[in-house]
Amino acid sequence: MTQRSSEVGAGDGFGPDLAEVFGPSQQDGGPELVQLLTPEGERVDHPGFRFDTEERAEDEVIRGFYRDMVLTRRIDVEATALQRHGELGIWAQLLGQEAAQVGAGRALRPQDFVFPTYREHGVAWCRGVDPLDLLGLFRGVDQGGWDPDDKNFGLYTIVIGAQTLHATGYAMGMQRDGVVGTGDPDRDAAVIAHFGDGASSQGDVNEAFVFAASYNAPVVFFCQNNQWAISEPFERQSRIPLYQRALGFGFPGVRVDGNDVLATYAVTQAALQRAREGQGPTFVEAYTYRMGAHTTTDDPTRYRLSDDLERWKLKDPIARVEAYLRRNGLADDDFFGAVQAEADDLGVRLREGCRALPDPSPLSIFDHVYAELTEELEVQRDGFAAYLESFEGVR
Incomplete structure (x- = not known):
């Protein structure tokens, strides 16, 4: 039977690797925010995390991240335009959160399972979900057109925070199925639950924390703190950084620069591996900003300052990767042009495909x-x- 978190590790209660992997960001006076790529596109080191691409070439992986983020943004832009033209009933935008989603999505192994909100379009892309299936849900012609078992990606959850309980229960089931802590990298699995800063105030989320800690469940709670719970600012939701809440439940938390795809990948990779090894849950707070609206029914100009938006535009997750690739000669105009052409083709397919979706x-x-x-x-x-x-x- 899997040991509880209070029984593993050497004195810290969070597993033997906490001091090495998660400690510097929250315990030893190290930097609070994990960052590996600055907004200017410069690589920096962090004492607790490093960008490990395992068997693939690092440059290839980073170019792949850039492509993923550009295509994910195009999905978002096209879906927003389709809603404005009356082709979708509503759309939940992710503009500015591409790095948080792609970094987390690419850190997954095939056997891991994802429980999303209604905004995880980038994670869906990484898991191979056809964007047209996402549009079908928001068009109202189906209830989610993908097979969760085929993609290991659950259906979108509209009820705020409910998916964290689903994720915790699924993770507890993995323990009983014997796919946690076996030492087999092709067998050991974990669960990741996505939610926003607003959902962190929901009772379901806090109940999930209690169960996950009590049963040492192999689940990563991945919070995209985009600063706004619809129109409610983060400052009115919590008196402390969100990642610090995890300590009160008995498992570690870490805050990562959610606009840094390299750091998000590294932190999520470490948290998932910790879960697969049987060391229990981790809270990851991806500190980012919602540059668009909450949904297409929202007008953010009514409650936030344009200066805040302009400051966060300077931290754009796609622009910083492009700056890094160009500065280091890792990609040329042909590469960027090819990605843009692929995005244009995707846009055409989404526009035509959305209008052709049959009514049920x-x-x-x-x-x-x-x-x-x-x-x-x-x-x-x-x-x-x-x-x-x-x-x-x-x-």
Whole structure:
């Protein structure tokens, strides 16, 4: 049986690697914010984390991060435009949060499982979810068009914070399935739960922390602190940095520069590995900024200052990677042009594909409640079918 966090490690209660991996960011007076790439595109060292690409060439990985972020932003921009043209009912924007999502998404192994909110478009991209499936949900023609088991990526969660409980329960199931702490890198698995700073105030999230700590569950709580819970500023949500809350529940927390894809990747990679080894949960606070609106029904100019937005534009996650690649001669205009052309092609596919998505049969909603239709649902379905038939021939 997996040991509880209070039983593992040497004195700190968080596992034997805490002092080496997570300690410098929060315990030993080291820098609070983990950063490996500055807004100007310069590499810097951190005492607790390093950018480890394992078997792949580092330059290749960073170019891949750039491509992922550019394409993820294009998905966001196109979806916003489609909503403005009446093709989507609503859209949850991620502008400015691409590094937090791509860094976390690329740190995953195939066997890890993701529990997203309604904004994890970049993580979905990294897990191979077709962006058209995302658009189908916001267009209202399906309830999530991907198979969670095929992608190891759960369906989008609209109820704020509920996915953290789902993630914790799933992680506890992994323990009982014997896929945690075996030492086999192709077998050991972990769970990551995404949520925002606003969700951290929800009871579900705090209950998930309690269960995860009590059962030493292999789960990473990944919070994208984008400074705003819709129109409520972060300062009204917490008196302390969010990552420090984890210590009160009995597991480590770390704050990472959420606009730094290298640092986000490194921190998430370490937290996931810690979970796979059976050392329990970790709280990762990706400190970033929502440069767009909460959703397309929101007007952020009513509650935030334009100066704040302009300051955060200087920390743009895509621009800093481009600056690094250019400064070090790791990519040329041909590379950047090719990525832009791929983004343009993706934009065309999304515009045309969204409008071509078929409307579902009204009765199909009954097909997605239970694996086998219950007697009660069968009565409801038949009644609804009779109601629809009553309109036949009516103009």
